[in-house]
Amino acid sequence: MHPARHRSRVRLRAAALAAALGALLLAPLPAAHRAEAASTLTNTGFEADGTGTATPSGWSTYSAAGQNSASFTEAGGHTGGYRLSHWSSAAYKVETYQYLTGLTDGSYTLSAWVRSGGGQNSAYLALRNCGSAEQRTDLPVTSSGWIRIVTPVTVVGGACTISINSDANAGDWINVDDLTFTSGTTGLAVKGVDLSALKKSEDLGGTYRSSSGTTGDPVALLRNSGANYGRLKVWVNPADGYNNKARVLATAKRIKAQGMKLLVDFHYSDVWADPGAQTKPAAWSGHSYTQLRTDVYNHTYDVLNALKAQGTTADMVQIGNEINTGMLWPEGSTSNWSQLAGLLKSGISAAKAVSPNTQIALHLANGGDNTLYRTWFDNATAQGVGYDVIALSFYGYWHGALSSLQSNLDDVSARYGKKVMVAETAYPFRLDSEDAHENIIDLSSELVSGYPASSAGQTAWLRDVMNVVEAVPNGRGLGVIYWEPTWTAVAGNGWDPADPASGNGWENQALFDYDSRLLPAAGVLAHR
Numbered sequence: 001m002h003p004a005r006h007r008s009r010v011r012l013r014a015a016a017l018a019a020a021l022g023a024l025l026l027a028p029l030p031a032a033h034r035a036e037a038a039s040t041l042t043n044t045g046f047e048a049d050g051t052g053t054a055t056p057s058g059w060s061t062y063s064a065a066g067q068n069s070a071s072f073t074e075a076g077g078h079t080g081g082y083r084l085s086h087w088s089s090a091a092y093k094v095e096t097y098q099y100l101t102g103l104t105d106g107s108y109t110l111s112a113w114v115r116s117g118g119g120q121n122s123a124y125l126a127l128r129n130c131g132s133a134e135q136r137t138d139l140p141v142t143s144s145g146w147i148r149i150v151t152p153v154t155v156v157g158g159a160c161t162i163s164i165n166s167d168a169n170a171g172d173w174i175n176v177d178d179l180t181f182t183s184g185t186t187g188l189a190v191k192g193v194d195l196s197a198l199k200k201s202e203d204l205g206g207t208y209r210s211s212s213g214t215t216g217d218p219v220a221l222l223r224n225s226g227a228n229y230g231r232l233k234v235w236v237n238p239a240d241g242y243n244n245k246a247r248v249l250a251t252a253k254r255i256k257a258q259g260m261k262l263l264v265d266f267h268y269s270d271v272w273a274d275p276g277a278q279t280k281p282a283a284w285s286g287h288s289y290t291q292l293r294t295d296v297y298n299h300t301y302d303v304l305n306a307l308k309a310q311g312t313t314a315d316m317v318q319i320g321n322e323i324n325t326g327m328l329w330p331e332g333s334t335s336n337w338s339q340l341a342g343l344l345k346s347g348i349s350a351a352k353a354v355s356p357n358t359q360i361a362l363h364l365a366n367g368g369d370n371t372l373y374r375t376w377f378d379n380a381t382a383q384g385v386g387y388d389v390i391a392l393s394f395y396g397y398w399h400g401a402l403s404s405l406q407s408n409l410d411d412v413s414a415r416y417g418k419k420v421m422v423a424e425t426a427y428p429f430r431l432d433s434e435d436a437h438e439n440i441i442d443l444s445s446e447l448v449s450g451y452p453a454s455s456a457g458q459t460a461w462l463r464d465v466m467n468v469v470e471a472v473p474n475g476r477g478l479g480v481i482y483w484e485p486t487w488t489a490v491a492g493n494g495w496d497p498a499d500p501a502s503g504n505g506w507e508n509q510a511l512f513d514y515d516s517r518l519l520p521a522a523g524v525l526a527h528r
Contacts, residue, residue, distance in 0.1 A: 190479025437503020
């Protein structure tokens with residue numbers, strides 16, 4: 001992503017009540033509120049009773065404050081005629097649930113289609129009383145398109161409660177429909193962070209602290225928060241000497257030392273490569289197409305072989321960065337797919353020559369644009385380009401709704417039989433700048449509806465993107481990487497490698513705040 005090109009612009013209850021409610025919800029549900037137990041989930045589409053039913057057939061409703069009417073069926077299902085909704089004109093807490101018995105012990109996954117207007121203290125699906133730790137999945141804010149979310153659990157003892165929960169303010173609402181509870185599990189293999197800006201930041205005096213304020217190694221802080229992958233971009237001969245081979249090798253050692261895996265992101269440029277610019281490195285500027293294929297192979301092999309030689313073999317490699325429109329223009333533009341395919345194949349061949357087990361990712365931006373992805377990957381397939389992973393950039397303030405991301409992920413993973421991942425996402429925790437440079441996202445009008453520019457908004461955004469990727473069918477949702485969490489406002493570490501005076505428009509989307517403390521969103525990296 002080019003950081004300059006896109007510029008535009010609990011309530012707390014009484015402690016005793018919270019504790020009492022928590023104990024109630026975690027305890028086995030009272031028989032008086034429990035429908036007759038069954039071994040399979042019933043009335044999963046809420047079609048049995050029509051509209052206005054507070055306790056749908058097969059389900060039970062519970063509210064400590066007697067607000068059962070906040071749970072009801074109404075017209076407008078995801079597929080059928082009806083759905084379950086939670087809503088009230090007054091603040092409310094309500095749970096709709098089924099208690100299953102006679103289950104075979106093992107792994108299960110709950111799936112549901114949901115919508116939410118947001119604003120609740122909490123709104124989530126839960127699997128509890130299953131003989132193992134309770135599992136939850138929060139509902140994303142999606143007032144228009146439906147989104148499928150999943151929750152996995154291990155059943156021990158043959159029973160489990162499927163639970164739909166709201167702790168909401170007056171007027172807050174959710175819709176739930178088309179649930180399934182089937183054998184199998186889910187989770188994310190990649191929970192990553194892009195650390196490309198880190199070395200320069202530290203060299204210029206940048207420091208990083210834990211959430212409690214203790215100075216520490218940012219790689220370790222992020223690893224301890226749950227990150228298991230580090231991503232590093234490679235430029236060929238950048239003006240400031242950062243993000244080149246030598247710098248990548250140094251930071252790769254730190255990533256691997258923390259027990260994390262490594263994703264290497266080749267830009268094949270001296271500067272930012274993205275859909276709006278794929279500028280050849282200066283050293284390659286006069287080269288023919290045939291020579292460019294050799295350049296790509298040699299550069300890719302050189303960097304990856306050096307990583308392997310120092311014991312930090314790349315686990316995944318991107319051949320190009322946000323290559324919607326191709327790479328190494330004009331020779332590698334999508335206007336000449338045979339030549340673009342040749343360049344991609346050169347990079348892929350080099351990566352596999354160094355390490356046959358390294359995964360190959362092809363990365364586009366605009367992660368909600370299914371037409372773009374079908375067109376691009378249909379061409380790649382027709383040209384015989386071999387790869388392992390479809391990687392997307394998805395920034396909600398530019399790339400559309402979470403429902404569009406899900407539709408695209410689901411479609412391309414099935415259409416091409418590949419695993420998919422969000423290789424770049426981020427969200428602001430505030431709008432104002434720490435330095436004198438205007439932030440890329442600095443207006444409330446630029447934000448995604450339902451996700452404020454706050455610590456809570458940033459946390460919810462990363463959580464919900466991860467939940468969408470986890471829900472990709474057939475286990476093809478690989479994971480999510482947070483873009484540049486350590487790119488804080490440090491003088492000299494701006495967006496232009498050729499201009500030390502350039503500022504940073506990204507510090508309000510880092511995972512360290514303006515006091516250099518680790519933000520709560522980092523904890524989402526511990527996603528199951």
